[in-house]
Amino acid sequence: MSSLPIIKGQRFHNLDYFRRRSGENYRLLPMRFIALDDTRYVVTNFAGELIVLLRETMQQLVRHELDTASPIYEELLARHFVLDDDSDVALGLLAIKYRTKQSLLANFTALFMFVVSLRCDHSCPYCQVSRQSADRHAYDMKPEVVARAIDFMFRSPSPTIKVEFQGGESLLNFGLIEQIVAEVNARNVVENREIQFVIATNLAPLTDEILTFCREHHIFLSTSLDGPKSLHNANRPRPGGDSHELVEHGIQRAREVLGHDQISALMTTTAESLSQPRAIVDEYVRLGFTSIFLRPLSPYGFAVKTGAVGRYTVDQWLDFYRETLGYIIELNTQGVPIREEYTALLLRKMLTPYPTGYVDLQSPAGIGIAGIVFNYDGDIYASDEARMLAETGDRRFRLGNLINDSYEDVILSDTLLDTLSQTMTEGVPMCVDCGFQPYCGSDPVYHHATQNDAVGFKPLSDFCRRNMEVMRQIIRLLEDDPQSAEILNTWL
Amino acid sequence: MIEVMLTLSTTIYRLAAIKKAAYRLGNRCAALIELTTDGNVALKLISKRIGDSTQSLEADFLTELLDQELRETIAEETAPIRNLLLAQAFSGLAANE
Numbered sequence A: 001m002s003s004l005p006i007i008k009g010q011r012f013h014n015l016d017y018f019r020r021r022s023g024e025n026y027r028l029l030p031m032r033f034i035a036l037d038d039t040r041y042v043v044t045n046f047a048g049e050l051i052v053l054l055r056e057t058m059q060q061l062v063r064h065e066l067d068t069a070s071p072i073y074e075e076l077l078a079r080h081f082v083l084d085d086d087s088d089v090a091l092g093l094l095a096i097k098y099r100t101k102q103s104l105l106a107n108f109t110a111l112f113m114f115v116v117s118l119r120c121d122h123s124c125p126y127c128q129v130s131r132q133s134a135d136r137h138a139y140d141m142k143p144e145v146v147a148r149a150i151d152f153m154f155r156s157p158s159p160t161i162k163v164e165f166q167g168g169e170s171l172l173n174f175g176l177i178e179q180i181v182a183e184v185n186a187r188n189v190v191e192n193r194e195i196q197f198v199i200a201t202n203l204a205p206l207t208d209e210i211l212t213f214c215r216e217h218h219i220f221l222s223t224s225l226d227g228p229k230s231l232h233n234a235n236r237p238r239p240g241g242d243s244h245e246l247v248e249h250g251i252q253r254a255r256e257v258l259g260h261d262q263i264s265a266l267m268t269t270t271a272e273s274l275s276q277p278r279a280i281v282d283e284y285v286r287l288g289f290t291s292i293f294l295r296p297l298s299p300y301g302f303a304v305k306t307g308a309v310g311r312y313t314v315d316q317w318l319d320f321y322r323e324t325l326g327y328i329i330e331l332n333t334q335g336v337p338i339r340e341e342y343t344a345l346l347l348r349k350m351l352t353p354y355p356t357g358y359v360d361l362q363s364p365a366g367i368g369i370a371g372i373v374f375n376y377d378g379d380i381y382a383s384d385e386a387r388m389l390a391e392t393g394d395r396r397f398r399l400g401n402l403i404n405d406s407y408e409d410v411i412l413s414d415t416l417l418d419t420l421s422q423t424m425t426e427g428v429p430m431c432v433d434c435g436f437q438p439y440c441g442s443d444p445v446y447h448h449a450t451q452n453d454a455v456g457f458k459p460l461s462d463f464c465r466r467n468m469e470v471m472r473q474i475i476r477l478l479e480d481d482p483q484s485a486e487i488l489n490t491w492l
Numbered sequence B: 001m002i003e004v005m006l007t008l009s010t011t012i013y014r015l016a017a018i019k020k021a022a023y024r025l026g027n028r029c030a031a032l033i034e035l036t037t038d039g040n041v042a043l044k045l046i047s048k049r050i051g052d053s054t055q056s057l058e059a060d061f062l063t064e065l066l067d068q069e070l071r072e073t074i075a076e077e078t079a080p081i082r083n084l085l086l087a088q089a090f091s092g093l094a095a096n097e
Helices: A055-062 A071-078 A090-101 A143-153 A170-191 A208-216 A229-235 A243-258 A277-286 A301-305 A314-333 A341-351 A384-390 A407-411 A414-422 A444-451 A462-480 A482-489 B015-024 B054-091
Strands: A031-035 A040-045 A050-054 A111-115 A160-166 A194-200 A220-224 A263-268 A371-374 A379-381 A398-401 B003-008 B029-035 B041-047
Touching (some): A040 A462, A050 A055, A050 A462, A055 B054, A208 A243, A277 A314, A314 A482, A341 A482, A398 A414, A444 A462, B041 B054
Parallel strands (some): A111 A160
Antiparallel strands (some): A031 A040, B003 B041
16 A cells, blocks of 8 residues: 655645635636626636636635635645645646647648539538539539649648548549549658548448448548438438438448448538427437537528528527437436537537647637638638638638649638637637637637628627537536536546 | 616726626627716616616626626736746746746
């Protein structure tokens, strides 16, 4: 048995240490807070660790009136909200934790999206891309663009690179995907990066030949599944009205050939989804998924033209989120392993020291520096949402063109650098003081699209309201519902 | 539309806290902030919402103002440590040495 540690030459603090003392001897460390409800604050420290405090406790803390012999003081000390003479390692440790949270910035761009075609066989009214009909090959990426895109991609210093094929329906230009995979792999013999390929597809054009290629090159598939057959087919019309049948068959075949976990699915919330939270989750469970991503509609592309994006409010989506999350947790208590991915992402931000790399929730924003998009025509966009915006005529976040502009032209462009500096939530009005700042982001494309301003007026921002309420819900469950908290802790 | 008029002492509330509280409620009201001749702040909140009440708007503003004042206190006390932490996090130098 090991002996007790000796601290500053003593095995135990002297008696005086345990006596009640006022807080005049402690110093506050940088922290932010936001109301959780009428009686409590969520308080986050410099490195993003959180604690929930009663309002009066927070006021005592800041006024230096907190009893330093109290358990809450010990907790605040241990979690780097305060510093005293006995905690001389705290600053160094806190700086390391902060540095770890920012560590992905050093690797720079790791996600490159190739829009291999805008053609699509579906005609979804909520489409955020503005697809073209399946026979319009003018909207396919050209070979000369591909070569420049690969050159550009390998200029990134990131040791890991994800190549994601997007559309339209990307598999309608599968020949180009084969070519890009071959060229990237050939270049990587010298580059020696860790490469992961992902094809975003509705699975309708999937063939055995495509699956064999995916297996040979360890390609992951990402598809769309909006819920049960009636909802999915209503959301995602195609000739024959068989989108759900095709996606279900595609998921099954992909798992047989590639392996169960080599395909994931995303859902998009439409007005029709709001009344079907249980049916949507049940469909994911039925099809063998262990995760679901509750994604609201984004205000871009056809979603704006058709009015789909305006058919429900952020508060309606939040009700849907809370109910669906509650049902997912209920299923977990019954032994059904399924998690909600956005919640899991935020939990990792809240409860672990590691960054997530999720583009929408970063400061500075992940545009350009976490992910970048090569459009079919060679245009380079700061994010997938930026090119969606461009397809309806707004090129505010177009960074350049692969044929005409160099890597330096693009990465050092005023369009990118000005936007990045504006999206540091550490300096954005309202974000700067918000207790959720360490977990959140400042989506400039969203705010430009909705408020014609990349920073946006946060009191009117649905992005802000949605994320704040999602985080409040998660923290309420962690604090007030032990059974839910136990399950959420398994999602890390 | 209802209006709320308040006179706030600048010896109790920082001007930054008053401005931030008004900004935070910007989805609900517009604010006119003026310094009075005796150095206090005259604040007029003009509700943007139909059906909002004077008492509710005033109460919510004052609650927010106390939060913002608390934040200003924290920011003031922790500014040197924040700068030290940032320097240490990105330079690799030991702040304690």
